[in-house]
Amino acid sequence: MDIMGHVRHEIFTHAVGKGVLVDMTASDTYDTVMEFIDQGYHIVLANKRPLTASFPRYQAMLDRARAKGVALMHEATVGAGLPVLDTIAKLQASGDKIYTVLGCLSGTLGYISNELSQGTLFSNAVAQAWRQGYTEPHPADDLSGMDVARKALILARKLGMNINLEDIDVNPLFPAEIYCENPQDFLDRLKQLDSSFAALVQDAAQQGNVIRYVARIDSEKVSVGQEFVPVNSPLGRLQGTDNQIVIRTKRYDTNPLIVTGPGAGAEVTAAGVINDVIAIAVSHFGN
Amino acid sequence: MDIMGHVRHEIFTHAVGKGVLVDMTASDTYDTVMEFIDQGYHIVLANKRPLTASFPRYQAMLDRARAKGVALMHEATVGAGLPVLDTIAKLQASGDKIYTVLGCLSGTLGYISNELSQGTLFSNAVAQAWRQGYTEPHPADDLSGMDVARKALILARKLGMNINLEDIDVNPLFPAEIYCENPQDFLDRLKQLDSSFAALVQDAAQQGNVIRYVARIDSEKVSVGQEFVPVNSPLGRLQGTDNQIVIRTKRYDTNPLIVTGPGAGAEVTAAGVINDVIAIAVSHFGN
Numbered sequence: 177m178d179i180m181g182h183v184r185h186e187i188f189t190h191a192v193g194k195g196v197l198v199d200m201t202a203s204d205t206y207d208t209v210m211e212f213i214d215q216g217y218h219i220v221l222a223n224k225r226p227l228t229a230s231f232p233r234y235q236a237m238l239d240r241a242r243a244k245g246v247a248l249m250h251e252a253t254v255g256a257g258l259p260v261l262d263t264i265a266k267l268q269a270s271g272d273k274i275y276t277v278l279g280c281l282s283g284t285l286g287y288i289s290n291e292l293s294q295g296t297l298f299s300n301a302v303a304q305a306w307r308q309g310y311t312e313p314h315p316a317d318d319l320s321g322m323d324v325a326r327k328a329l330i331l332a333r334k335l336g337m338n339i340n341l342e343d344i345d346v347n348p349l350f351p352a353e354i355y356c357e358n359p360q361d362f363l364d365r366l367k368q369l370d371s372s373f374a375a376l377v378q379d380a381a382q383q384g385n386v387i388r389y390v391a392r393i394d395s396e397k398v399s400v401g402q403e404f405v406p407v408n409s410p411l412g413r414l415q416g417t418d419n420q421i422v423i424r425t426k427r428y429d430t431n432p433l434i435v436t437g438p439g440a441g442a443e444v445t446a447a448g449v450i451n452d453v454i455a456i457a458v459s460h461f462g463n
Numbered sequence: 464m465d466i467m468g469h470v471r472h473e474i475f476t477h478a479v480g481k482g483v484l485v486d487m488t489a490s491d492t493y494d495t496v497m498e499f500i501d502q503g504y505h506i507v508l509a510n511k512r513p514l515t516a517s518f519p520r521y522q523a524m525l526d527r528a529r530a531k532g533v534a535l536m537h538e539a540t541v542g543a544g545l546p547v548l549d550t551i552a553k554l555q556a557s558g559d560k561i562y563t564v565l566g567c568l569s570g571t572l573g574y575i576s577n578e579l580s581q582g583t584l585f586s587n588a589v590a591q592a593w594r595q596g597y598t599e600p601h602p603a604d605d606l607s608g609m610d611v612a613r614k615a616l617i618l619a620r621k622l623g624m625n626i627n628l629e630d631i632d633v634n635p636l637f638p639a640e641i642y643c644e645n646p647q648d649f650l651d652r653l654k655q656l657d658s659s660f661a662a663l664v665q666d667a668a669q670q671g672n673v674i675r676y677v678a679r680i681d682s683e684k685v686s687v688g689q690e691f692v693p694v695n696s697p698l699g700r701l702q703g704t705d706n707q708i709v710i711r712t713k714r715y716d717t718n719p720l721i722v723t724g725p726g727a728g729a730e731v732t733a734a735g736v737i738n739d740v741i742a743i744a745v746s747h748f749g750n
Contacts, residue, residue: 416718428724447554
């Protein structure tokens with residue numbers, strides 16, 4: 177352990193020059209991140225919280241990092257190890273113009289959407305996801321759409337939008353009055369929604385659609401919520417707990433650029449973080 | 464034009480240090496590339512030819528580039544602007560183990576596969592693709608599978624395989640005796656294959672499959688040819704002229720990492736090249 181710590185320190189001081197702060201928490205670490213930037217550390221975040229602070233605070237963080245000449249990277253915050261933010265950065269760097277980004281960015285809500293399409297009752301689909309450990313400890317934290325909204329905010333800001341979490345049109349999968357603190361009781365209460373979800377799924381199917389929980393970012397507006405999408409569209413063909421991001425640009429217009437795959441889990445999140453650290457090592461030391 | 468040339472020269476000498484040779488030809492430029500490496504130029508290839516030379520020559524090129532401290536990049540050679548080689552490099556850099564790479568790497572053959580599934584006769588599907596400019600001037604150059612085989616070779620070598628083009632099991636879409644130099648006559652002769660293709664498509668459909676022209680790379684073997692794939696698999700759901708690459712790794716095993724989108728065309732090829740040039744500028748100059 178000591179040896180590893182020593183090796184790691186050597187790598188950082190030789191290959192990166194400064195240190196790298198890697199934030200794998202889910203806490204409000206904004207002030208800590210700012211302190212480390214001031215001390216000349218590069219920043220790699222798997223934690224969305226510092227990036228979803230109010231826009232002035234977000235901008236101040238970017239400005240501070242630029243002023244100190246340190247990198248601020250966070251590939252793992254959207255889609256874990258999938259090449260999402262990096263692909264957007266490359267499209268921008270090569271002069272493409274991004275029109276819209278659509279994402280299914282929650283494996284949990286993807287699983288529930290697919291179960292609904294197969295005729296599972298909404299409350300049963302959520303209970304299954306909860307029992308299999310796909311949800312947060314309290315399933316309301318997934319169904320609220322707030323986790324997807326935070327990812328959408330991160331994407332929107334990457335696209336240059338000056339917006340805040342409150343500006344996003346977030347449509348949760350349950351009405352506020354149904355909420356209660358006990359997860360098991362909450363799951364019971366969701367049964368009230370079963371018939372309306374079943375009707376919605378049937379309605380969608382009659383039009384050749386399926387329902388998906390979509391983050392939709394265009395130059396005007398960011399929304400997060402359930403949408404009808406054609407069963408034969410990329411998002412409609414998505415299966416299981418996979419994430420998907422569909423990017424339409426000036427160059428990828430008729431047919432978009434699509435990245436699909438598992439977007440959560442310890443290993444693929446760690447991979448996203450490691451790739452950021454390597455990119456910092458390469459760009460600040462050369463290869 | 465003079466001013467642009469001057470600006471471009473300035474960018475290269477200031478930001479990159481050395482020059483960058485960008486090869487957008489389809490010629491055998493191996494010797495030229497070696498000369499530029501010797502002179503200290505970084506190399507960016509959209510041209511597959513130098514990368515599909517015999518393995519000893521390929522390895523000599525990599526060794527020479529390493530010895531001279533110059534980059535040798537070629538994202539545009541597989542999937543044009545799609546993040547294919549870069550994604551593979553990142554999986555490798557973060558310590559993942561790549562099991563298999565499957566690809567539909569020809570928009571032309573993708574188009575023909577989809578037309579076949581919709582009941583179009585093989586010779587008509589090829590003639591349509593030819594008339595719409597999706598094929599090479601002589602459609603045999605697409606149907607031979609050699610272009611896909613070259614991309615498969617590039618991928619296989621990236622995965623560390625010591626192989627040559629001759630080692631790839633290439634299955635062309637027509638028997639050699641049908642070939643003739645005149646494209647129109649060749650299209651006529653393809654009618655001889657219509658009934659066997661129609662039978663194949665029907666056979667596939669009865670098993671819930673569709674046919675796709677697949678490049679398949681695993682640790683043992685590289686093959687290129689028509690395969691039956693489940694209609695509900697990623698490759699089976701592919702539509703139109705899109706390319707797709709399906710990567711299974713230790714971390715992305717049950718559900719693979721998939722990149723989909725247009726994989727040919729001047730603009731997206733140029734984007735792949737530009738991103739390589741930018742990566743060189745960043746890694747050899749810092750950001």
